[in-house]
Amino acid sequence: MARWKHTAVPLLLALSIVGATPALAAERPATVRTTALTAVQPSEHADAQAGEQSMSSATLPAERQTLLRYARDTWRSFDAMVVPATGLPADYIGGDLAPGSRSGYTSPTNIGGYLWSTVAxxxxxxxxxxxxxxRVRQTLDTLGRLSFHESSGMFYNWYDPATGAVLRKWPEDGNTVHPFLSSVDNGWLAAALMVVRGAMPARAAQAQHLLDRMDFGFFYDPQGRGADFPAGLLRGGFWDEEPPGCSVTGNYRGRGPDVWYTCNHYDILNSEPRIASYVGIAMGQIPAKHYYAPYRTFPASCDWSWPEQRPAGFSTSYLGVPVFEGSYEYRGLRFVPTWGGDMFEALMPAMFVPEERWGPRSWGVNHPAYVQGQIEHGLNDAKYGYWGFSPASDPRGGYAAWGVDAMGMDPTGYPSDIEGTDVDLGYEGCRPAQPTKPFGDGVVTPHASFLALPYAQHAAVDNLLRLEHDFDSYGPGGFYDAVAVRSGTVARRYLALDQAMVLGPIGNALSHDDIRGYFSRGQVERAIRPLLARERFSAGRSAGTGR
Incomplete structure (x- = not known):
């Protein structure tokens, strides 16, 4: 589910918990200034190291049994979340798995997560x-009956899992819901349908029928980075009825009535909306060169000094699209940042696309470095004793965006602790660094470790075993959603999306990358692999001592 952040990537999953309606921020200026910088070029040796690091270590027999146990228990939570009459999962369920604790809403991402988890x-x-x-047949049958936007074929963001009706009142507080169609949420559902198409021949035609009507070009703004820029960006989504607040009237496909687009675009690469980009490009609905339009980092100048730190990098171009290959540095590691410094933004798309293999000089360097940065933060910087920071339930109640602040672009950060400790590294030559306070009660979410399995399998399994042993963090449906590791406070519930980020990675780890294979064979590989193979990030291990 899309997460809502400044203009780059909305953190809409928070809405699934608190029941708010989307309030998407105003878009950033489209004008882009290029700056000549000292190149930070990864070496050929770094490329070779990245290729080795990106391959999951051989699974030890004990690790395999542990992961299978986690998979069996996690599946129980999905079984409990699904409404038997519709085959639709609720957004969440209580820690005791009681049917009465199911939420009264679901989303395309939750439905997609249930589909790929069933395959896994x-x-x-x-x-x-x-x-x-x-199970898959029933869910596809229900999807075929759900209301959808006729001109684009896209699904609305909130449905009643018991009836399949589009929500217009939030079930928990009665607030008005303005039906919204999200690019990234539909991207996750489309990815799941593509998995089903590849995994279940008997369901392939049914899944393809739903895919055939989905047009991601409806979200693609060719002028998202300005009229003179050679490639565009995806909008966050649109409403088919005029909403309150900021919106932009338009119709990029010129088909059917105009809609009201979000004022924001998805304008950074290392975040979960790239799944919608992958799907749209593979389906021939979005130009391939769009992949190079989102920022790796923003330009390095005082005009762009509001993000977390000054990037270093070099300028280049691909398919005629100018790209600043910027990167951030944290504790001796250099990487292309996410928005919030969290794990799911960076690694959830890699559940479906073998990014580190197709892009050995880009994602093959970045993903291992990013995971190592999360480990460094939890064990050696904040000294929590555990790691894995990603948006999840708040152990005190509700939902919150957790991350490693220093690894994200958001200047106010996704904190790693209950106290919301902010890190301001400054922006060299433009903004001074601020003193960092001691970290407090760190919040670790288990799904982050599962996402890390392809890049640090032994460390991830060890982290999970310690979380299970040291806290009351494991229930009848597997790991509860989050734990504050100093107080021991646990968020005792299960979220459909977060459980899908457990089962998907286990499926890949123990079944020969099955989820990736079902999704990426054929047209996806032909369309996407050359784009990733062409690019080199300015990522890798820094020559410095680290912050």
Whole structure:
């Protein structure tokens, strides 16, 4: 589900917990200034190291049994979240898995997560082939009956999982919901349909029928970075009825009535909306050169000095699109940042696309460095004793965006602790650094460790085992959603998306990258692999001592 942040990537999953309606921020200026910088070029040796690091270490027998146990228990939470009459999962369920604790809403991302988790559970032997087929068939049947936007084929963001009705009142507080169609949420559902198409021949035609009507070009603004820039950006989404607040009337496909687009674009690369970009490019609905339009970092100048730190990098171009290959530095590691410094932004798309293999000089360097940065933060910087920071439940109640502030572009950061400790590294020559306070009660979410399995498998399993052993963090449906590791406070519930970020990575780790293979074979590989292979990030290990 899309997460809502400044203009780059809305943190809409928070809405699934608190029941607010989307309030998307105003877009950034489209004018881009290029700055000549000293190149920070990764070496060929770094490329070779990245290729080695990106390959998951051989799974030890004990690790395999541990991951299978986690998969079986996690599946119980999905079984409990799904409404039997519709095959739709609720957004969350209470820690005791009681049917009465299911939420009264769901989203395209939750539905997609249930579909790919069912495929993973089948391949792991957690459910039988017939049960998996029956479950997927029922969910696809229900999807075929849900209301959708006729001109684009896109699904609305909130449905009642018990009836399939589009929500117009939030079930928890009665607030008005203005039906919204999200580019990234539809991207996750489309990715799941593509997994089903590849994994279940008997359901392929049914999944393809739903895919055939989805047009991601409806979200693509060719002038998202300005009229003179050679490639555009995706909008956050649109409403088909005029909403309150900021919106932009338009229709990029010229098909059907005009809609009201969000004022924001998705304008940074290392974040979850790239799944919508991958799907749209693979389906031939978005130009391939769009992949190079989102910023790796913003330009390095005082005009852009509001993000977390000054980037270093070099300027180049791909397919005629100018790209500043900027990167950030944290504790001796150099990487392309996410918005909030969290794990799911960086690694959730890699559940489907083998980015580190297709882009050995870009994602093949970045993903291992990013995971190592999270480990460094938890163990050696904040000294929590545990790691894995990503938006999840707040152990005190509700939902919050957790991350490693220094690894994100957001100047106010996604904190790693309950206290909201902010890190301001300054912006060299433009903004001084500020003293950093001691970190407090760190909040670790287990799904972050599962996302890290391809890049640090032994460390991830060790981290999970310690979380399970040291806290009351494991229940009948697997790991509870989050734990504050100094107080021991646990968020005792299960979120559909976060559980899908457990089962998907386990499926890949133990079943020969099955989820990736089902999604990426054929047209996806032909369209996407050359784009990733062409690029070199300014990422890798820094020559400095680190912050």
């Amino acid at each position: 559970a089948r391949d792991l032997g957690v459910v039988g082939a017939k049960e998996a087929d029956d």
